[in-house]
């Protein structure tokens with residue numbers, strides 16, 4: 001099976017690696033040569049870790065590396081592809097433009113999936129005109145080779161058989177699949193988790209407990225690998241504010257960002273990437 005992946009960034013390179021590890025021919029296409037180089041390096045490093053920890057033999061890791069190609073040529077990527085997965089930046093117009101280009105080159109029976117985290121599948125699909133029913137949301141998690149879940153999302157017009165094909169693909173790649181039957185902002189995962197983190201932020205702002213204790217309570221009380229506040233610092237609080245503002249627009253008041261969160265973002269306390277968020281980072285703080 002040939003899997004074309006559009007965008008060789010964090011997600012695209014990981015999805016291509018996952019397909020190659022499952023025995024597929026994977027071709028990752030990016031507009032940036034530099035990014036293709038970074039994507040190839042990321043795949044090599046990750047496969048080396050798999051071999052070192054004996055989750056793959058050296059031969060298996062080498063064979064998987066041999067099944068991934070990186071290219072700037074769209075036709076080389078999507079021509080003859082059985083599956084096309086788009087993982088370009090989370091910007092509606094870029095995604096719609098990419099899908100219009102793909103449609104002209106991909107086989108008419110290829111499975112078409114977008115890895116968007118929160119854009120409307122229906123709105124992206126509208127760019128495909130009569131082919132809109134072919135597009136389905138296939139949401140991998142970061143990093144795709146480690147995270148077991150794939151969230152499949154039906155757009156308003158998505159054909160039921162595309163959902164079945166997306167499910168079968170996820171299972172072939174060794175993932176567990178859930179289906180979000182209606183295209184709705186936040187799908188299942190981001191919607192549920194966004195409100196959980198928001199409640200943690202509210203508790204912090206109300207002085208109910210420290211950030212450390214809120215995270216510890218959720219880690220140990222519910223077996224979460226990380227607390228919602230520390231994970232928020234890792235993902236970036238600007239990204240989170242953007243996401244819940246969109247969810248508030250769609251689902252109402254219960255997703256309204258707090259004033260404290262807005263202030264943190266205004267003050268550039270965005271989490272790890274700016275050295276401070278809910279926690280302070282740097283050696284002097286032991287983080």
Ligand SMILES: NC(=O)c1ccc[n+]([C@@H]2O[C@H](COP(=O)([O-])OP(=O)(O)OC[C@H]3O[C@@H](n4cnc5c(N)ncnc54)[C@H](O)[C@@H]3O)[C@@H](O)[C@H]2O)c1
Nearest residue numbers: 007009010011012030031032035087088089090116117142
């Ligand atoms: N990063 C995450 O944790 C995560 C998790 C799940 C889903 N997603 C989603 O996956 C998608 C990609 O995210 P990412 O984190 O990999 O982003 P990224 O910025 O790391 O990668 C995007 C890549 O797309 C390339 N690109 C831009 N225009 C292109 C085009 N026309 N054709 C081909 N490539 C093009 C860029 O050069 C870049 O390398 C987004 O929709 C994002 O919301 C991200």
